[in-house]
Amino acid sequence: xxxxxxxxxxxxxxxxxxxxxxxxxxxxxxxxxxxxxxxxxxxxxxxxxxxxxxxxxxxxxxxxxxxxxxxxxxxxxxxxxxxxxxxxxxxxxxxxxxxxxxxxxxxxxxxxxxxxxxxxxxxxxxxxxxxxxxxxxxxxxxxxxxxxxxxxxxxxxxxxxxxxxxxxxxxxxxxxxxxx
Numbered sequence: 001x002x003x004x005x006x007x008x009x010x011x012x013x014x015x016x017x018x019x020x021x022x023x024x025x026x027x028x029x030x031x032x033x034x035x036x037x038x039x040x041x042x043x044x045x046x047x048x049x050x051x052x053x054x055x056x057x058x059x060x061x062x063x064x065x066x067x068x069x070x071x072x073x074x075x076x077x078x079x080x081x082x083x084x085x086x087x088x089x090x091x092x093x094x095x096x097x098x099x100x101x102x103x104x105x106x107x108x109x110x111x112x113x114x115x116x117x118x119x120x121x122x123x124x125x126x127x128x129x130x131x132x133x134x135x136x137x138x139x140x141x142x143x144x145x146x147x148x149x150x151x152x153x154x155x156x157x158x159x160x161x162x163x164x165x166x167x168x169x170x171x172x173x174x175x176x177x178x179x180x
Contacts, residue, residue: 008141008148033168033175036090038101039067039075040113040125043082048111049125050075051102053167054147055087063154065134068147076148079138085152086124089132091162092174097127098165120156131162 016022034053041048054068067087069076079085090098096105103110117125120135127133136152143149166173 008143010143030169033166036094036098036165036167036172037067038088038090038097038127039069039079039085040088041075041079041082041085042119042123042125043078043084045078045081047113047125048075048078049101049113051090051098058151063134063157064139064151065136065154066149066151068144068149071143071146071148079150080141080148082124083138084122084124085136085138085150086120086122086126087132087134087136087152088125088127088130090127090165091129091131091160092165093162094127094130094165095172098172120158122155126158129162130160131164132159133157 035055036051036053037055038049038051039055050069050073052067052069056066058064058066065087067085069079099105100110100112113125116128118128120126120133122135122137124135126135134152134154135156136154138150139153140151141148142151163174166175
């Protein structure tokens with residue numbers, strides 16, 4: 001695990017004064033379908049998880065991805081300290097997990113990890129029944145407005161044939177392929 005201190009790059013973003021543009025941006029992003037994931041971490045800062053849709057692949061060689069976390073979230077501080085995280089892509093059978101790690105079940109269920117969780121190389125919790133899971137070392141940090149973008153080097157991955165859970169227009173769902 002990397003042990004150097006946290007030194008994020010700061011992206012200089014001048015705050016917008018256009019309230020209407022902000023409203024349209026939020027409305028447009030609400031129409032953008034995202035895979036539902038739970039970002040987890042474990043280490044000296046503790047064990048945390050957070051439901052997010054802000055995740056994307058960066059590279060296959062080396063395997064890397066990026067996640068976006070609200071800077072004020074406890075999981076963001078924990079990932080900075082632990083220097084590792086896992087991305088658990090949730091399946092349609094994981095709606096209760098998505099809601100719990102989004103805080104919809106109240107504080108007592110927010111960071112509850114049951115028997116279905118294990119770990120791979122970094123000790124970050126991995127959901128064994130997830131369609132996909134990526135265990136990562138946190139390599140680079142970028143502060144961008146209200147969020148912390150974290151580039152992770154994937155050190156272990158697994159995938160199953162489970163249908164993934166999606167989120168769009170403030171509702172959970174799943175992908176339905178169009179006829180060819």
